[in-house]
Amino acid sequence: MPRPSNTEERRQQIVAGLLKVMSERGYERASVGEIAKAAALSPGLVHYHFSGKQEVLLTLVEQLAAQARQRVEAKLSRVKSTSARAQVDAFLEAFLATGDDAAPNAVASWVVISAEAIRQPEVRAIYEQVVRADLERLTTLVAAVAGKRKAPALAAGLFAAVQGYFVLSASVPGLVPTGSAASTVKRMAAGLLDSTEDA
Structure with a gap:
């Protein structure tokens, strides 16, 4: 089975970051910065992989x-x-x-x-x-x-x-x-x- 691309891995990290933040604080308080922090990535990478929250x-x-x-x-x-x-x-x-x-x-x-x-x-x-x-x-x-x-x-x-x-x-x-x-x-x-x- 081929290894997932780096892009797909990053996207999964970001989605998992939103899941963590949103389950604790809700969607309104899930800023891109908080999502990035939970995903152990920079906010720039969130914006690179997704158009927005x-x-x-x-x-x-x-x-x-x-x-x-x-x-x-x-x-x-x-x-x-x-x-x-x-x-x-x-x-x-x-x-x-x-x-x-x-x-x-x-x-x-x-x-x-x-x-x-x-x-x-x-x-x-x-x-x-x-x-x-x-x-x-x-x-x-x-x-x-x-x-x-x-x-x-x-x-x-x-x-x-x-x-x-x-x-x-x-x-x-x-x-x-x-x-x-x-x-x-x-x-x-x-x-x-x-x-x-x-x-």
Whole structure:
């Protein structure tokens, strides 16, 4: 496998710098100087590799989305031959990224990104695309359990619970008991899906 170019390595350092700064201080306080410092680079190199802070942010959104999709695909591939319910559980576990997959900086940054999506049309466009694709995937999994008619509302409720956990854990550290999000959302999913099977 060829070695990544120096340019790509630098870009990755800069994106990682924004992730670190933004997870601690938010986007507004993530100046190019702070990003450069966190990346152990000069501000000039940030400007050389990116047109501005927003371009770094858009790249970060794409990378966080790709990482989440990789986790989902890895978890789903492990339960592919099992029940549709197990696949919904795997999706939720992957999205909530517990255990070795835990990424508190990514979660905190995703919460900040969701706020920036309200303020910045360019961020909103990519954020909406990512969220719609993730929700569509969950809806497909839920439809295999609950049927196509009920799946959109059930999937949206579960997805909102996941996003709510992200906001709570990033905004009020320590409020959500460690390790409780995935098991709680999975129990919520079980309750919702069980109720559709009885109907």
